Amino acid sequence: MGARWLILWVGFCLCPPLLALEPQQQRVLAQIEARLEKAPQMLGRFEQKKTLPQLPRPLLSSGVVALSRDQGISWRVQKPIASHRILKAAGTGDDVLARQIAVPLLQIFRGNFSALDGLFHVSAENGDDQWQVKLTPKTEAVGNVIASIEVRGDRDIKQIRLAEANSAVTEMQLLELRAVDESNPQFEAEFSAEATE
């Protein structure tokens, strides 16, 4: 599977086709995006559970997440290991798949679901307490990597569930996400050094 993914991914990113959202879905998405707090800088925590089909038990991790409109996403794992990654649309490094999957994730963290219309079928529900957006790939190329992405939230994104085509599932809970000033020392620290891969 990895080979096929990479072959389909080498040289380019995911495949947004040319279909547009239906008007009803557009309205719902617009409402959800309006509900979301879209500060240029946000800081919070995360808890993640990753279930890989080859592993006997899920991988649990937690840490600090920082969202920057300009600099991307800082993902600092504090437990069970210490690691730090910064996701950017034009990232560095040799891992094409990991680099390219950052693109839809970045848009999701920014609450910019409309931008993913080219990549995914987007279905959205806007309830009183919570909203939910489900993304399913529109093309085979995307479908070879991602099975679906489900996002829930209210004023902020609360949960992202990324189901990969190889049955791996990553569930991310975003906790205590709040808008911060650009000069917030903790926020600054998250982007002060490039993450190592």
Add this chain to the structure above:
Amino acid sequence: MAPKLRFAVWFAVAAAYALAAAVRYQSGWLQTDILTLAGDAERSPVAAAAQQKLNRQLQGSVLWMLVSAQGDGDTLAAATQALAEKLRVSAAITGLEYRWADSTRFENEWTLLFPLRQQLLAGRDRKLLEEQPQQLVERQLAALYGPESAGLDLQRDPFAIFRHYFSSGPQLDAQLYGEIPVQQNGEQLFTLVQSTAAPVALGGRIRTPLLQLRSELQSWARERKLTLLTVGAPLHTEYAAAGAQREIRLIGGLSIAAICVLSLLVFRSLRPLMLSVFAIGCGIGGGIAAVIALLGQMHILAFVFGTTVTGLAIDYAFHFVCNRMRPVHGRDRDILPGLLLGLVSSCLAFFALALTPFPLLQQMGVFVGAGLIAAWLTVVLLFPTLLKLRRRPLALVECLPRLRPSRYFIALALLLVFGATMLPRIEFGDDLQLFYTPPQFLAADEDRLNRLLPSRPESAYFLVRGEDWQQLLAREWILARALRAKRDSGALDDFQALSQRFPPQRVQRADWQLLHDFYGSASVEGFYTRLGYSAEEARALLADLRRPFRQLTLPEWLEVAGRQYSDLWLGCDKGGCASIVRLYGLHQSPLLNESIDGVQLVDPPRAIAAVMSQQRDLLLRLLPLVLVVVSVVVALRTGARRALAIVGLPLAALVGTLGIVVLGGAAINLFHVAALLLVFGIGVDYAVFSQLSGPGERSHTLLAIAMAGVTTLLGFGLLALSATPAIADFGLALAVGTILTLSLATLFFAQAVEGDNR
């Protein structure tokens, strides 16, 4: 000599020229690669083959970039599709490539190389394994606990080492809209359409289908709030060809019309002009035949210069024509001594060039020497019979103001002194811009496109040779190591080499050992147990990862390799194997601090400039030799004193021309020097005719000189108006030189009205 005998001799000589050429004729006798003029020592067949392969890749290739400033990928992709359709139906375009449809090739390459994953490494991973293998474990743990660890193969490629290897190297960083990759640079999105242009049609009507298509499509793009940028050699070829055609029509048409009118006014007949043109044509034909017979081939530059210099033959023709205009019955012996001395001095000078070991000079020497003989024979053998003119007296010389003889010598001395004072200010300059300066609109497109897409290869590249592909890869690897260091220091943006993707076997073995050791380390076992595998499961997985080394040959890989790599391979022959290493974003040279066996930097523009400089210097140094030969020949006929007076005219004209060109701020190039050679030849003819002119012939001789000078000015001097710097330089130097020569010859007649010069 009886007319029939003259014709017989002429036909016999023409047949001899033709026969000799026919015996030695070979296709491809006219060369266009300027680097062949550098001599064999500096030009290897492999380098020529490499350049031809690169040229083939470039020729016909036109890149269209559609840019959206508003960042709307959907609209841009749709517009790109529409653009491609428009290009597809255009007669100016023969091939198109704009969609992503090459996954089969990647799949084949993956299938071939994946079984070698135990020995293939990306550069960054090799460095990590050599220096900090533990970081590889940490990197992968971070990826696993990160949010985007897509497609991990924990059994066969647990550290994504092969994945990194396979996806390393230059590649598009694009999003795909349908089948169209859309790339981004800052806020701007852009797509690329690679096309092959139909060959530029030369001759006939001036046509610029590609430039017209570009203009129409740019308007179409503007209407959609998009920008269309276009680059490619065919655009420049078409622009240059159209410009040259316009110039030929304008300048050529003007000069031919002016020469015809002049001939009609002066000779009251077109026959002298037709015969003169015929004589020059015979000269050019004779020159070509002699070069083919004696040298086998010639360069187009030697052909152009040679053809031009053979135009000197018009001096003989007009001298003969004017002599026959005299009221007295013309006799050959009145004119033959001057014509013969002019021919012998010029021929010996040019044949002396043929004795040098330099291809351009050899070819020009043989061409012009043999060409002048052919033209001269045409004049003296055919003109007496074919030329019919009404005789009439002339009093041209009598109209000139009478000057003291010293004025002529003062003028010569002044020109010589002026030229000598200018010599220290002389500057030289030869580069490709002499041949062609890109127009602003194409240069602007190229500049903007390069800023958005900075990964276009440089014209310079490394040529690597080896006895076999193993040695070639080993040499490439040494080169790649040096280039990596330069890339890290910022001297180079990037490079592309076969050995980056397919390292030499020694390196593959070393990489295999690195990975073998790594997979046998406790940290890797710990990686698996940390993820929840039992120690036994971990050991089983690791045993499978420590696979034996596998052999794969370069030719086997090349069969499935992508074009970006297979284009670098030049193949093997009896002399060995060769490949190219492409360079991107060259900011500093030299790139190599020390030479590497079998590795050579090829920089075609610089090489061409160097060859032009070399040929210019050679011609400049040989001008004194020409002067000495002419002086000796003339002295043998006229005596030393008169020889000095004769040679003084062309020498003063040449030095004066050089001085004026230098004073005008021009950097002297090969084309100036070729013009100076012609000025010297013209000067010798005018001086010989002037000095050997009898008392009753002076006005007719002056008329012949004036006619020859004015036609030279009209024929070649007008080239000074050309937009091509090389041609303009040639024309300007020739115009200045011809005016000076004409003025000096006129001055000579103004002071030489008394006595017989013969």
